[in-house]
Amino acid sequence: MSETASPSGKTPVDFWFDPLCPWAWMTSRWVLEVEKLRDIEVRWHVMSLAVLNEDKLDTLPEEYREMLAVRAWQGVRVVTAAWQKHGQEVVGPLYTALGTRIHNNGEGVTLESIAGALADVGLPAELIDYAEQQDFEFDAELRASHKEGIDKVGQEVGTPVIAVPGDDGEQIAFFGPVVTPAPKGEQAARLWDGTLAVASVPGFYEIKRTRTQGPDFSNL
Numbered sequence: 001m002s003e004t005a006s007p008s009g010k011t012p013v014d015f016w017f018d019p020l021c022p023w024a025w026m027t028s029r030w031v032l033e034v035e036k037l038r039d040i041e042v043r044w045h046v047m048s049l050a051v052l053n054e055d056k057l058d059t060l061p062e063e064y065r066e067m068l069a070v071r072a073w074q075g076v077r078v079v080t081a082a083w084q085k086h087g088q089e090v091v092g093p094l095y096t097a098l099g100t101r102i103h104n105n106g107e108g109v110t111l112e113s114i115a116g117a118l119a120d121v122g123l124p125a126e127l128i129d130y131a132e133q134q135d136f137e138f139d140a141e142l143r144a145s146h147k148e149g150i151d152k153v154g155q156e157v158g159t160p161v162i163a164v165p166g167d168d169g170e171q172i173a174f175f176g177p178v179v180t181p182a183p184k185g186e187q188a189a190r191l192w193d194g195t196l197a198v199a200s201v202p203g204f205y206e207i208k209r210t211r212t213q214g215p216d217f218s219n220l
Helices: 022-037 049-053 062-086 088-104 111-120 125-132 139-150 185-199
Strands: 011-017 040-046 161-165 171-175
Touching: 011 022, 011 139, 022 040, 022 088, 022 185, 040 062, 040 088, 040 139, 049 062, 049 139, 062 088, 062 111, 062 125, 062 139, 088 111, 111 125, 139 161, 171 185
Parallel strands: 011 040
Antiparallel strands: 011 161, 161 171
16 A cells, blocks of 8 residues: 555555554544545545554453453444455445444444444445354455555554555555544644644654543534
């Protein structure tokens, strides 16, 4: 994925997400705002907090272990199955439908919210069967997509991961940015320009400050 232009002629932006993650959801809405203001085209890919943490479960608090062992698999499995059976173009709309229900509407990751999202975008209802498929048919594809994203930024971060072509055609990738509320208009564009500026500096690794609030979904 080192292309410097998509078939539309726009700059491709590869975005890896887990539908469970509220911070990825906030960042994704920001990137869609940027898509209106900059000459970019977002390409959506799954990654998985369950995969990322499957070797660390014993070190996590009990409530996180339960979430990552069960609910964290459901959304990514259904998105991956939809991608494999109906094509890459359904991933973005399905993510929007899932995120709206899970985060904006407060439904959480449930079989009901996932089934509702499938209906919202006109995908077959039977895709919900993949949510709890233990021997997941598309596990290799899910893990390959996850690995492609996380290999760009390292195991110590999470979702989202964003990758864009650099000046030399090779991708520049970064985790985040973590931001709330999701910026709108020119503020969104300025954040994009600044993020690309720091991410493109060789040897730049991190800029961070303490979070003072949780995700604000009120303006999405």
